[in-house]
Amino acid sequence: MKKLSTICAGSSKDLRTSAPHQLPIYATAAFTFCDLEEGMRIFENQPGAHVYSRYGNPTVEAVAQKIADLEAFGLGEKAFGLMTSSGMAAIHLALESCLSSGDTLLTQKILYGGTTELIEKLFKKNGIKVIYDDLEDRRLVEKLVNDNQVKAIFAETPVNPTLQCVDLKMLVSIAKKSNARLIVDNTFATPILCRPLTIGAHLVVHSTTKYLHGHGYSTGGAVVCSEEHFFKTKLWTLYKLIGSNASPFEAWLVDMGMKTLHLRMERHCQNAMKLAQWFEKQPLVKKVNYPGLKKHHSHLIAKKQMSDFGAMMSIEINRPLKTVQKFVNRLKLCTITPTLGETDTIVLHPASMSHLKVPRDVRLQQGVTDGLVRISVGLEDVQDIIADWKQAMVMESRSR
Ligand SMILES: Cc1ncc(COP(=O)(O)O)c(C=O)c1O
Numbered sequence: 001m002k003k004l005s006t007i008c009a010g011s012s013k014d015l016r017t018s019a020p021h022q023l024p025i026y027a028t029a030a031f032t033f034c035d036l037e038e039g040m041r042i043f044e045n046q047p048g049a050h051v052y053s054r055y056g057n058p059t060v061e062a063v064a065q066k067i068a069d070l071e072a073f074g075l076g077e078k079a080f081g082l083m084t085s086s087g088m089a090a091i092h093l094a095l096e097s098c099l100s101s102g103d104t105l106l107t108q109k110i111l112y113g114g115t116t117e118l119i120e121k122l123f124k125k126n127g128i129k130v131i132y133d134d135l136e137d138r139r140l141v142e143k144l145v146n147d148n149q150v151k152a153i154f155a156e157t158p159v160n161p162t163l164q165c166v167d168l169k170m171l172v173s174i175a176k177k178s179n180a181r182l183i184v185d186n187t188f189a190t191p192i193l194c195r196p197l198t199i200g201a202h203l204v205v206h207s208t209t210k211y212l213h214g215h216g217y218s219t220g221g222a223v224v225c226s227e228e229h230f231f232k233t234k235l236w237t238l239y240k241l242i243g244s245n246a247s248p249f250e251a252w253l254v255d256m257g258m259k260t261l262h263l264r265m266e267r268h269c270q271n272a273m274k275l276a277q278w279f280e281k282q283p284l285v286k287k288v289n290y291p292g293l294k295k296h297h298s299h300l301i302a303k304k305q306m307s308d309f310g311a312m313m314s315i316e317i318n319r320p321l322k323t324v325q326k327f328v329n330r331l332k333l334c335t336i337t338p339t340l341g342e343t344d345t346i347v348l349h350p351a352s353m354s355h356l357k358v359p360r361d362v363r364l365q366q367g368v369t370d371g372l373v374r375i376s377v378g379l380e381d382v383q384d385i386i387a388d389w390k391q392a393m394v395m396e397s398r399s400r
Contacts, residue, residue, distance in 0.1 A: 023255055025248045026059045047236045055240045059248035063255045064222060067212065070191035070258075071224040074198045080231040081224040082239050083246035083254070087187060087207020088114050090221030092122070093244050094203045095154065097223075097234040098181045101127030103151040106144055108135050110366045112160040112185070113354050119154075135166045138174070145178050156185040157194075158302065161314050161350055161374040162367040163289040165298035168305050172200035187211070187341075192265040194306045197226050208246075208254045210341030214264055218253035220246045264343070264379060268311030271385065272377040278386050279315050284393055286371065287316040311377040312340060321370035323396070325352055328373060330395050333380065333388035340376035345385050348374040 002010075031050040033039035042049040047056050060083045068081030084090040095118075099105060105123065107115075109132045119130055131144055135155060144150065153175055157165045168184065175182040183203040184196035190211045196204050206212055208220040225231050239245060246254075269292075276290035288295075291302035292309030302309055317324045328336065334345045338353050348354060351370050355363045363369075377385065 023059060023062050023252060025252045026053075026057055027248055028057075029053050047232060053248070054243050054245050057245070057248050057251075059255075060246050060251040063246075063251040063258075066255065066258060067191070067206065067208070067222045068224045070261075071186070071195055071197050071204050072226065073191065074195060075226060077226060078228075079197055079224050079226045080228060080235075081222055082235060082244075083208070083251050084221040084223065084239070084244045085246055085250070086219050087185075087205070087209055087221040088118060089242075089244040090205040090207070090223045091115055091154075091185065092118060093235065093238055093242065094183045094205045094223050095119070095123060095152065096242070097230070097238055098152040098183065098203070099123065099128050100151075102129075104129040104131060104148045105152050105154060106131045106133065106135075106141070106148070106150045106180075107154040108156060108159060108164075108166065109133065110159050110162055110164065111154075111156050112187075113358070115154070115156070115185070134164070135171065138167075138170050141171070142174050145174055145180055150178065150180045152181045152183060154183045154185070156188075157305075158188045158291055158298070158310060158312060160188065160312075161348070161354075161372065163188075163291055163296070163298070163312060163314060165291055165301045165305070167301045168194075168196055168199045168201060175202070176200065188310055188312050189306055190261065190265055190310075192262050193269075193308050193310055197224065199305065202227070202230075208257075209339065211265065211268075212261060212341075213254045213257035214261065214341060214343065215253075215257055216339065216342040218250050218257070220250045220254055265308070265311075267379050268377060269308040271379070271382040272311040272313060273309065274382045275375070275377055275385055275389075276313055279313075279389075282389075282393065284318055284396065285315050286318040289314040289316075312374070313377065314372055314374040316369055317371040317373060319371060319396075321351060324371050324373070325349065326399070327392055327396050328352075330392040331388055332391070333384055334375070340374075342376070343379045345378035345380060345388075346376040348376075350374060 030052050064081035064083040068079040072079035155166045181202040184201045186204045187207045204224045206222040273292050279285045279288045290313035328349050334347045350368045355368050
Protein backbone atom coordinates (compact mmCIF):
# COMPACT_ATOMS: atom_id res chain seq x y z
CA MET A 1 0.00 0.00 0.00
CA LYS A 2 1.33 3.45 -0.94
CA LYS A 3 1.48 6.01 1.79
CA LEU A 4 -0.86 9.03 1.66
CA SER A 5 1.96 11.43 0.70
CA THR A 6 3.11 9.14 -2.12
CA ILE A 7 -0.39 9.13 -3.63
CA CYS A 8 -0.45 12.94 -3.43
CA ALA A 9 2.97 13.35 -5.02
CA GLY A 10 2.42 10.96 -7.94
CA SER A 11 1.00 12.00 -11.30
CA SER A 12 -2.52 10.83 -12.16
CA LYS A 13 -2.63 8.07 -14.73
CA ASP A 14 -3.91 8.61 -18.24
CA LEU A 15 -6.96 6.30 -18.28
CA ARG A 16 -8.25 6.98 -21.79
CA THR A 17 -9.49 3.96 -23.70
CA SER A 18 -10.07 5.58 -27.09
CA ALA A 19 -8.54 8.35 -29.15
CA PRO A 20 -10.03 11.79 -28.42
CA HIS A 21 -11.98 13.37 -31.25
CA GLN A 22 -10.47 16.78 -30.55
CA LEU A 23 -6.89 17.80 -29.83
CA PRO A 24 -6.18 17.44 -26.09
CA ILE A 25 -4.18 20.02 -24.14
CA TYR A 26 -0.95 18.30 -23.08
CA ALA A 27 -0.37 20.35 -19.95
CA THR A 28 2.94 18.81 -19.00
CA ALA A 29 6.39 20.33 -18.62
CA ALA A 30 8.21 17.09 -19.47
CA PHE A 31 7.74 13.59 -20.93
CA THR A 32 8.81 10.31 -19.35
CA PHE A 33 10.78 7.41 -20.79
CA CYS A 34 10.35 3.77 -19.83
CA ASP A 35 14.14 3.35 -19.76
CA LEU A 36 17.31 5.23 -20.70
CA GLU A 37 17.49 3.58 -24.12
CA GLU A 38 14.08 5.00 -25.01
CA GLY A 39 15.21 8.39 -23.61
CA MET A 40 18.31 8.36 -25.79
CA ARG A 41 16.28 7.51 -28.87
CA ILE A 42 13.79 10.28 -28.20
CA PHE A 43 16.48 12.87 -27.44
CA GLU A 44 18.13 12.01 -30.73
CA ASN A 45 14.93 12.37 -32.77
CA GLN A 46 14.15 15.94 -31.87
CA PRO A 47 12.42 18.06 -33.04
CA GLY A 48 9.26 16.02 -33.19
CA ALA A 49 10.02 13.58 -30.36
CA HIS A 50 8.93 14.75 -26.93
CA VAL A 51 11.33 15.41 -24.11
CA TYR A 52 10.48 18.76 -22.52
CA SER A 53 7.68 21.17 -23.48
CA ARG A 54 10.00 24.12 -24.19
CA TYR A 55 11.61 21.91 -26.87
CA GLY A 56 8.28 20.67 -28.22
CA ASN A 57 4.81 19.77 -27.00
CA PRO A 58 2.26 17.64 -28.90
CA THR A 59 -0.56 20.22 -28.65
CA VAL A 60 1.66 23.10 -29.70
CA GLU A 61 3.22 21.10 -32.52
CA ALA A 62 -0.15 19.94 -33.88
CA VAL A 63 -1.38 23.52 -34.15
CA ALA A 64 1.93 24.77 -35.56
CA GLN A 65 1.68 22.08 -38.23
CA LYS A 66 -1.87 23.17 -39.08
CA ILE A 67 -0.63 26.75 -39.60
CA ALA A 68 2.26 25.40 -41.70
CA ASP A 69 -0.18 23.30 -43.77
CA LEU A 70 -2.29 26.39 -44.45
CA GLU A 71 0.76 28.43 -45.45
CA ALA A 72 2.02 25.57 -47.66
CA PHE A 73 -1.30 25.14 -49.48
CA GLY A 74 -0.42 25.30 -53.17
CA LEU A 75 3.32 25.00 -52.53
CA GLY A 76 3.56 21.33 -53.45
CA GLU A 77 5.81 20.51 -50.52
CA LYS A 78 5.64 20.32 -46.76
CA ALA A 79 6.26 23.34 -44.56
CA PHE A 80 7.38 23.38 -40.93
CA GLY A 81 5.98 25.59 -38.20
CA LEU A 82 6.68 26.69 -34.65
CA MET A 83 4.19 28.37 -32.36
CA THR A 84 5.55 31.15 -30.21
CA SER A 85 4.30 33.00 -27.14
CA SER A 86 3.45 36.12 -29.20
CA GLY A 87 3.73 37.61 -32.65
CA MET A 88 6.73 39.60 -31.42
CA ALA A 89 8.45 36.37 -30.31
CA ALA A 90 7.85 34.98 -33.82
CA ILE A 91 9.36 38.09 -35.46
CA HIS A 92 12.31 37.98 -33.08
CA LEU A 93 12.91 34.29 -33.81
CA ALA A 94 12.67 34.76 -37.57
CA LEU A 95 15.08 37.73 -37.62
CA GLU A 96 17.48 36.10 -35.17
CA SER A 97 17.59 32.94 -37.29
CA CYS A 98 18.63 34.89 -40.42
CA LEU A 99 20.98 37.55 -39.07
CA SER A 100 24.34 37.71 -37.26
CA SER A 101 26.32 40.68 -36.04
CA GLY A 102 27.61 42.71 -39.00
CA ASP A 103 24.77 41.63 -41.33
CA THR A 104 22.38 44.05 -43.02
CA LEU A 105 18.59 43.95 -42.82
CA LEU A 106 16.37 45.74 -45.34
CA THR A 107 12.85 46.54 -44.23
CA GLN A 108 9.92 48.94 -44.68
CA LYS A 109 9.83 52.48 -43.33
CA ILE A 110 6.32 51.80 -42.07
CA LEU A 111 5.84 48.60 -40.11
CA TYR A 112 3.91 47.46 -37.06
CA GLY A 113 5.43 49.78 -34.40
CA GLY A 114 6.58 46.90 -32.18
CA THR A 115 8.61 45.44 -35.04
CA THR A 116 10.38 48.76 -35.69
CA GLU A 117 11.09 49.12 -31.98
CA LEU A 118 12.46 45.55 -31.79
CA ILE A 119 14.76 46.22 -34.75
CA GLU A 120 15.90 49.59 -33.38
CA LYS A 121 16.37 48.58 -29.75
CA LEU A 122 17.59 44.98 -30.04
CA PHE A 123 18.93 44.13 -33.47
CA LYS A 124 20.81 47.41 -34.00
CA LYS A 125 22.37 47.01 -30.54
CA ASN A 126 23.49 43.53 -31.56
CA GLY A 127 25.42 44.88 -34.54
CA ILE A 128 22.83 44.54 -37.30
CA LYS A 129 22.82 47.34 -39.87
CA VAL A 130 19.30 48.35 -40.86
CA ILE A 131 18.11 50.02 -44.05
CA TYR A 132 14.56 51.38 -44.27
CA ASP A 133 12.84 51.87 -47.60
CA ASP A 134 9.25 51.65 -48.84
CA LEU A 135 10.25 48.55 -50.89
CA GLU A 136 8.30 49.78 -53.92
CA ASP A 137 10.91 50.74 -56.50
CA ARG A 138 12.45 47.57 -57.96
CA ARG A 139 15.67 49.21 -59.12
CA LEU A 140 16.24 50.91 -55.79
CA VAL A 141 15.55 47.72 -53.82
CA GLU A 142 17.95 45.79 -56.09
CA LYS A 143 20.61 48.44 -55.59
CA LEU A 144 20.15 48.51 -51.82
CA VAL A 145 20.34 44.71 -51.61
CA ASN A 146 23.43 44.44 -53.82
CA ASP A 147 25.36 47.46 -52.54
CA ASN A 148 24.86 46.46 -48.91
CA GLN A 149 25.00 42.67 -49.25
CA VAL A 150 21.64 42.49 -47.52
CA LYS A 151 21.17 39.19 -45.64
CA ALA A 152 17.46 39.48 -44.90
CA ILE A 153 14.47 41.45 -46.15
CA PHE A 154 11.55 41.80 -43.74
CA ALA A 155 8.23 42.83 -45.28
CA GLU A 156 4.77 43.29 -43.82
CA THR A 157 1.91 43.25 -46.31
CA PRO A 158 -0.62 44.84 -46.09
CA VAL A 159 1.20 47.05 -43.65
CA ASN A 160 -0.02 48.32 -40.31
CA PRO A 161 -1.64 50.96 -40.23
CA THR A 162 -1.51 52.46 -43.76
CA LEU A 163 -2.35 49.22 -45.65
CA GLN A 164 0.37 49.70 -48.26
CA CYS A 165 1.15 46.34 -49.94
CA VAL A 166 4.58 45.30 -51.16
CA ASP A 167 5.09 43.22 -54.29
CA LEU A 168 6.19 39.84 -52.94
CA LYS A 169 7.09 38.42 -56.35
CA MET A 170 9.44 41.34 -56.94
CA LEU A 171 11.07 40.91 -53.51
CA VAL A 172 11.39 37.13 -54.03
CA SER A 173 13.22 37.57 -57.33
CA ILE A 174 15.63 40.11 -55.81
CA ALA A 175 16.19 38.01 -52.66
CA LYS A 176 16.83 34.83 -54.69
CA LYS A 177 19.44 36.47 -56.92
CA SER A 178 21.40 37.77 -53.95
CA ASN A 179 20.87 34.89 -51.51
CA ALA A 180 19.04 37.11 -49.06
CA ARG A 181 16.22 35.60 -47.00
CA LEU A 182 12.76 37.09 -47.37
CA ILE A 183 10.64 37.11 -44.19
CA VAL A 184 6.98 38.11 -44.54
CA ASP A 185 4.62 39.14 -41.75
CA ASN A 186 1.35 37.67 -43.02
CA THR A 187 -0.77 38.66 -40.01
CA PHE A 188 -3.15 40.99 -41.87
CA ALA A 189 -3.72 38.76 -44.91
CA THR A 190 -3.74 35.32 -43.20
CA PRO A 191 -2.97 32.19 -45.26
CA ILE A 192 -6.57 32.24 -46.49
CA LEU A 193 -5.89 35.35 -48.58
CA CYS A 194 -2.15 35.20 -49.28
CA ARG A 195 0.54 32.51 -48.97
CA PRO A 196 4.00 34.07 -49.29
CA LEU A 197 5.82 30.69 -49.20
CA THR A 198 4.08 29.73 -52.45
CA ILE A 199 5.45 32.95 -54.02
CA GLY A 200 8.96 32.04 -52.85
CA ALA A 201 9.38 33.72 -49.43
CA HIS A 202 11.70 31.90 -47.02
CA LEU A 203 9.85 32.52 -43.79
CA VAL A 204 6.36 33.61 -42.80
CA VAL A 205 5.51 35.05 -39.40
CA HIS A 206 2.16 35.61 -37.73
CA SER A 207 0.68 37.19 -34.72
CA THR A 208 -1.88 34.43 -34.05
CA THR A 209 -3.34 36.84 -31.49
CA LYS A 210 -5.14 38.33 -34.48
CA TYR A 211 -7.13 36.53 -37.21
CA LEU A 212 -5.79 32.99 -36.74
CA HIS A 213 -7.21 32.80 -33.22
CA GLY A 214 -9.73 35.49 -34.10
CA HIS A 215 -11.62 35.77 -30.82
CA GLY A 216 -9.40 37.85 -28.56
CA TYR A 217 -8.75 35.30 -25.79
CA SER A 218 -5.21 34.36 -26.72
CA THR A 219 -1.76 35.86 -27.36
CA GLY A 220 0.53 33.92 -29.67
CA GLY A 221 2.61 33.80 -32.80
CA ALA A 222 3.98 31.45 -35.43
CA VAL A 223 6.96 31.07 -37.74
CA VAL A 224 6.66 28.89 -40.85
CA CYS A 225 9.41 27.78 -43.21
CA SER A 226 9.66 25.28 -46.06
CA GLU A 227 13.33 24.33 -45.65
CA GLU A 228 13.59 21.39 -43.28
CA HIS A 229 17.33 21.82 -42.68
CA PHE A 230 16.99 25.51 -41.81
CA PHE A 231 13.99 24.70 -39.63
CA LYS A 232 15.87 22.09 -37.59
CA THR A 233 19.30 23.67 -37.37
CA LYS A 234 18.37 27.32 -37.01
CA LEU A 235 14.76 27.99 -36.11
CA TRP A 236 14.07 25.13 -33.72
CA THR A 237 17.48 25.37 -32.06
CA LEU A 238 16.95 29.06 -31.28
CA TYR A 239 13.33 28.42 -30.26
CA LYS A 240 14.26 25.94 -27.56
CA LEU A 241 17.22 28.02 -26.37
CA ILE A 242 15.41 31.34 -26.20
CA GLY A 243 12.25 29.70 -24.87
CA SER A 244 9.88 31.46 -27.25
CA ASN A 245 7.41 28.55 -27.19
CA ALA A 246 3.64 28.95 -26.93
CA SER A 247 1.86 27.25 -24.05
CA PRO A 248 -0.33 24.24 -24.94
CA PHE A 249 -3.43 26.11 -23.78
CA GLU A 250 -2.73 29.11 -26.02
CA ALA A 251 -2.04 26.81 -28.98
CA TRP A 252 -5.30 24.97 -28.30
CA LEU A 253 -7.19 28.28 -28.35
CA VAL A 254 -5.63 29.12 -31.72
CA ASP A 255 -6.67 25.68 -33.02
CA MET A 256 -10.24 26.35 -31.97
CA GLY A 257 -10.19 29.72 -33.73
CA MET A 258 -8.72 28.37 -36.94
CA LYS A 259 -11.63 25.98 -37.44
CA THR A 260 -13.67 28.91 -38.74
CA LEU A 261 -10.85 31.02 -40.20
CA HIS A 262 -11.97 30.50 -43.83
CA LEU A 263 -15.56 31.47 -43.02
CA ARG A 264 -14.59 34.43 -40.89
CA MET A 265 -12.24 35.80 -43.54
CA GLU A 266 -14.97 35.60 -46.17
CA ARG A 267 -17.38 37.64 -44.07
CA HIS A 268 -14.64 40.00 -42.81
CA CYS A 269 -13.69 40.81 -46.43
CA GLN A 270 -17.30 41.30 -47.57
CA ASN A 271 -18.03 43.68 -44.69
CA ALA A 272 -14.76 45.58 -45.19
CA MET A 273 -15.42 46.19 -48.89
CA LYS A 274 -18.93 47.52 -48.19
CA LEU A 275 -17.73 49.76 -45.38
CA ALA A 276 -14.80 51.08 -47.46
CA GLN A 277 -17.14 51.90 -50.35
CA TRP A 278 -19.46 53.70 -47.95
CA PHE A 279 -16.58 55.68 -46.40
CA GLU A 280 -15.53 56.78 -49.89
CA LYS A 281 -18.79 58.70 -50.22
CA GLN A 282 -18.53 60.53 -46.88
CA PRO A 283 -17.36 64.17 -47.06
CA LEU A 284 -15.85 63.90 -43.56
CA VAL A 285 -13.50 61.15 -44.79
CA LYS A 286 -10.56 62.60 -46.70
CA LYS A 287 -8.96 59.26 -47.60
CA VAL A 288 -9.81 55.56 -47.34
CA ASN A 289 -6.82 53.22 -47.13
CA TYR A 290 -8.26 49.88 -48.20
CA PRO A 291 -6.41 47.82 -50.83
CA GLY A 292 -9.71 46.57 -52.23
CA LEU A 293 -10.55 50.01 -53.58
CA LYS A 294 -9.38 50.68 -57.14
CA LYS A 295 -8.08 54.09 -56.04
CA HIS A 296 -5.80 52.58 -53.40
CA HIS A 297 -2.10 53.00 -54.05
CA SER A 298 -1.46 49.20 -53.78
CA HIS A 299 -4.68 47.89 -55.34
CA LEU A 300 -2.99 46.12 -58.26
CA ILE A 301 -0.33 44.49 -56.10
CA ALA A 302 -2.98 43.34 -53.61
CA LYS A 303 -5.08 41.96 -56.46
CA LYS A 304 -2.09 40.06 -57.82
CA GLN A 305 -1.03 38.35 -54.60
CA MET A 306 -4.17 38.15 -52.45
CA SER A 307 -7.39 36.25 -53.15
CA ASP A 308 -9.37 38.99 -51.35
CA PHE A 309 -8.43 42.28 -49.72
CA GLY A 310 -8.75 41.56 -46.01
CA ALA A 311 -10.62 43.47 -43.36
CA MET A 312 -8.11 46.01 -42.15
CA MET A 313 -8.44 49.59 -43.31
CA SER A 314 -7.68 53.06 -42.14
CA ILE A 315 -9.45 56.31 -42.89
CA GLU A 316 -8.34 59.88 -42.61
CA ILE A 317 -10.90 62.09 -40.97
CA ASN A 318 -10.78 65.64 -42.24
CA ARG A 319 -10.68 67.31 -38.82
CA PRO A 320 -8.07 68.45 -36.26
CA LEU A 321 -6.78 66.03 -33.59
CA LYS A 322 -9.16 66.98 -30.75
CA THR A 323 -12.21 66.77 -33.02
CA VAL A 324 -11.12 63.36 -34.34
CA GLN A 325 -10.74 62.13 -30.75
CA LYS A 326 -14.26 63.35 -29.89
CA PHE A 327 -15.56 61.71 -33.05
CA VAL A 328 -14.02 58.31 -32.20
CA ASN A 329 -15.44 58.58 -28.68
CA ARG A 330 -18.93 58.86 -30.17
CA LEU A 331 -18.79 55.38 -31.72
CA LYS A 332 -21.07 53.06 -29.80
CA LEU A 333 -20.88 49.66 -31.52
CA CYS A 334 -17.21 49.73 -32.52
CA THR A 335 -14.78 48.98 -29.72
CA ILE A 336 -11.74 51.17 -29.00
CA THR A 337 -8.90 48.74 -28.34
CA PRO A 338 -5.32 48.24 -29.51
CA THR A 339 -5.77 44.92 -31.28
CA LEU A 340 -7.37 43.61 -34.49
CA GLY A 341 -8.73 40.56 -36.25
CA GLU A 342 -11.47 39.70 -33.77
CA THR A 343 -15.19 39.12 -34.35
CA ASP A 344 -16.26 42.66 -33.45
CA THR A 345 -15.33 45.87 -35.24
CA ILE A 346 -12.34 47.45 -33.57
CA VAL A 347 -11.11 51.00 -33.83
CA LEU A 348 -7.67 52.39 -33.04
CA HIS A 349 -6.66 56.03 -33.23
CA PRO A 350 -2.88 55.74 -33.66
CA ALA A 351 -2.15 59.36 -32.66
CA SER A 352 -3.86 58.76 -29.27
CA MET A 353 -2.87 55.12 -28.78
CA SER A 354 -0.13 53.14 -30.58
CA HIS A 355 1.81 56.27 -31.66
CA LEU A 356 1.10 58.43 -28.61
CA LYS A 357 4.78 58.53 -27.64
CA VAL A 358 6.08 58.91 -31.21
CA PRO A 359 6.98 62.57 -31.92
CA ARG A 360 4.37 64.14 -34.21
CA ASP A 361 6.83 64.92 -37.03
CA VAL A 362 8.09 61.30 -36.99
CA ARG A 363 4.62 59.78 -37.09
CA LEU A 364 3.56 62.21 -39.85
CA GLN A 365 6.49 60.94 -41.94
CA GLN A 366 5.11 57.42 -41.41
CA GLY A 367 1.69 58.48 -42.69
CA VAL A 368 0.18 58.50 -39.19
CA THR A 369 -1.71 61.78 -39.34
CA ASP A 370 -3.89 63.30 -36.58
CA GLY A 371 -7.00 62.17 -38.45
CA LEU A 372 -5.93 58.57 -39.18
CA VAL A 373 -8.26 55.97 -37.67
CA ARG A 374 -7.52 52.25 -38.13
CA ILE A 375 -10.46 49.89 -38.37
CA SER A 376 -10.51 46.11 -38.04
CA VAL A 377 -13.86 45.32 -39.64
CA GLY A 378 -15.76 42.67 -37.70
CA LEU A 379 -18.38 40.06 -38.43
CA GLU A 380 -21.46 42.07 -37.42
CA ASP A 381 -24.18 42.96 -39.92
CA VAL A 382 -22.43 45.60 -42.00
CA GLN A 383 -25.50 47.88 -41.85
CA ASP A 384 -25.07 48.08 -38.07
CA ILE A 385 -21.40 49.02 -38.48
CA ILE A 386 -22.32 51.72 -41.02
CA ALA A 387 -25.11 52.98 -38.76
CA ASP A 388 -22.61 53.43 -35.93
CA TRP A 389 -20.29 55.57 -38.10
CA LYS A 390 -23.28 57.44 -39.48
CA GLN A 391 -24.53 58.46 -36.03
CA ALA A 392 -21.02 59.60 -35.04
CA MET A 393 -20.85 61.69 -38.24
CA VAL A 394 -24.30 63.23 -37.71
CA MET A 395 -23.30 64.21 -34.16
CA GLU A 396 -20.08 65.69 -35.54
CA SER A 397 -21.91 67.87 -38.06
CA ARG A 398 -24.35 69.02 -35.29
CA SER A 399 -21.50 69.90 -32.96
CA ARG A 400 -19.96 72.32 -35.50
C1 LIG B 1 1.26 43.04 -38.24
C2 LIG B 1 1.61 42.69 -36.83
N1 LIG B 1 2.64 41.86 -36.61
C3 LIG B 1 3.00 41.51 -35.36
C4 LIG B 1 2.33 42.00 -34.26
C5 LIG B 1 2.77 41.59 -32.88
O1 LIG B 1 1.92 40.58 -32.40
P1 LIG B 1 1.72 40.24 -30.85
O2 LIG B 1 1.00 41.38 -30.23
O3 LIG B 1 0.97 38.96 -30.86
O4 LIG B 1 3.08 40.09 -30.26
C6 LIG B 1 1.25 42.86 -34.44
C7 LIG B 1 0.52 43.39 -33.29
O5 LIG B 1 -0.39 44.18 -33.41
C8 LIG B 1 0.88 43.22 -35.76
O6 LIG B 1 -0.15 44.05 -36.01
